[in-house]
Amino acid sequence: MKVFIAGATGLLGKRVVKRLVEQGHKVVGLARSGENMQLLRSMGAEARVGGLFNRQQMIEVTEGCEAILHLATKIPAKLTASPAAWAENNRIRTEGADILTDAAIYHKAKLYLQQSILFIYGDQQGKVLDNHTPLPARQPSFLRSAIEMENIVNRKTGDWGLPGLILRFAAFYGPDSGQTQEMIRAVRRGKLPIVGKGDYYHNLIHLDDAASAVVFAVNRHEKLTGQTHNLSDFNPAPFAEVVEYLAAITRSKKPGRIPHWLARLLLGREVVGILTNSCQNRANTLDGWAPAYPSYREGYGQIVSLMEEP
Ligand SMILES: NC(=O)c1ccc[n+]([C@@H]2O[C@H](COP(=O)([O-])OP(=O)(O)OC[C@H]3O[C@@H](n4cnc5c(N)ncnc54)[C@H](OP(=O)(O)O)[C@@H]3O)[C@@H](O)[C@H]2O)c1
Numbered sequence: 001m002k003v004f005i006a007g008a009t010g011l012l013g014k015r016v017v018k019r020l021v022e023q024g025h026k027v028v029g030l031a032r033s034g035e036n037m038q039l040l041r042s043m044g045a046e047a048r049v050g051g052l053f054n055r056q057q058m059i060e061v062t063e064g065c066e067a068i069l070h071l072a073t074k075i076p077a078k079l080t081a082s083p084a085a086w087a088e089n090n091r092i093r094t095e096g097a098d099i100l101t102d103a104a105i106y107h108k109a110k111l112y113l114q115q116s117i118l119f120i121y122g123d124q125q126g127k128v129l130d131n132h133t134p135l136p137a138r139q140p141s142f143l144r145s146a147i148e149m150e151n152i153v154n155r156k157t158g159d160w161g162l163p164g165l166i167l168r169f170a171a172f173y174g175p176d177s178g179q180t181q182e183m184i185r186a187v188r189r190g191k192l193p194i195v196g197k198g199d200y201y202h203n204l205i206h207l208d209d210a211a212s213a214v215v216f217a218v219n220r221h222e223k224l225t226g227q228t229h230n231l232s233d234f235n236p237a238p239f240a241e242v243v244e245y246l247a248a249i250t251r252s253k254k255p256g257r258i259p260h261w262l263a264r265l266l267l268g269r270e271v272v273g274i275l276t277n278s279c280q281n282r283a284n285t286l287d288g289w290a291p292a293y294p295s296y297r298e299g300y301g302q303i304v305s306l307m308e309e310p
Helices: 011-022 034-042 055-061 083-106 141-160 178-188 207-219 239-249 260-267 269-276 296-308
Strands: 002-006 026-031 046-049 067-070 111-117 164-169 171-173 204-206 227-231
Touching: 002 011, 011 026, 011 207, 026 034, 034 046, 055 083, 067 083, 067 207, 083 111, 083 141, 111 141, 111 207, 141 164, 164 207, 171 178, 171 207, 171 296, 178 239, 178 296, 204 207, 204 296, 207 227, 239 296, 260 269
Parallel strands: 002 026, 002 067, 026 046, 067 111, 111 164, 164 227, 171 204
Antiparallel strands: none
16 A cells, blocks of 8 residues: 655654555655655655645645555653643644645545544543543643544544544653653653652553554554544553652662642643543454553563663
8 A cells, every 4th residue: 555654754653664664565754854855765665745734735745645644743842841832733733634634535545544642531530441431521731632633533534534543542652762761861860750649540552562553554444444542552550650660670769759739830730630640541442453562561671671782
């Protein structure tokens, strides 16, 4: 299949490109710099240049593609980023999805795959998610665009026959993720405090597994369009357990704790809400797919051993 990817040069996108090319798919990646054109070509993909917010250009760069994957994001590096720092990510999710879904409809694509985020379940008080778990009506400011994005995909799937598929991912982690590296550095320095008891469930997915799920979905698209799936390693664990495990395998001292009120003062209410929201994604609805890293133990074990290699 000829697959167009917006976000082909990102942490998830690069892994997806590599796997699709290995499996014999033709991959077209959106490139926004000469360096990324080279990168995509070196991975065996075709690079096409265009602006995600330019409707005409997106129609042109997706020409001849049977699947369109929207994997682009621009998540601010700092947790405490101002609302303005989220503006590009919001635009990528909303305007980007609107434009790419139109391109998929225009070209009569067989699949439009949208990366979304499990955090939109908010705080379910530790409950296990199922197909009927409702999303909270109120969302933090930086997640409203994800809801709008999903609504765009679902509306066009219903009204215009878009072959839409939404994959809601748990928190990504991986050896090349700046966020993961920063977390491990903070644990090593004893600077990653656990908020409150740390008993809130943390849902994770290794970036390699997120990529394998996307490729699985591309290969099974005929059965999956019109659906939404939650993707994680299906072994969520209390946050304190994850951080204490990280401290143990990095031979760091036991992480400290800070009360909720102090965390809210330092990080803001919305960020602390995101960090301490609790839900458990235990059921694998993507029948036939399985993560290679079934829990944080295998995943962080791999990452720490890679970081410690001489
Ligand atoms: N589920 C999750 O937990 C989750 C989801 C998303 C991101 N993250 C994490 O957040 C951190 C920051 O990542 P990131 O969001 O910057 O992702 P990233 O993995 O660095 O990649 C983002 C991709 O989106 C593309 N992109 C960004 N802005 C674009 C725009 N305006 N138009 C078209 N394409 C655009 C980038 O292209 P260029 O290479 O041209 O910039 C790149 O291909 C990473 O650690 C990532 O893993 C986590």
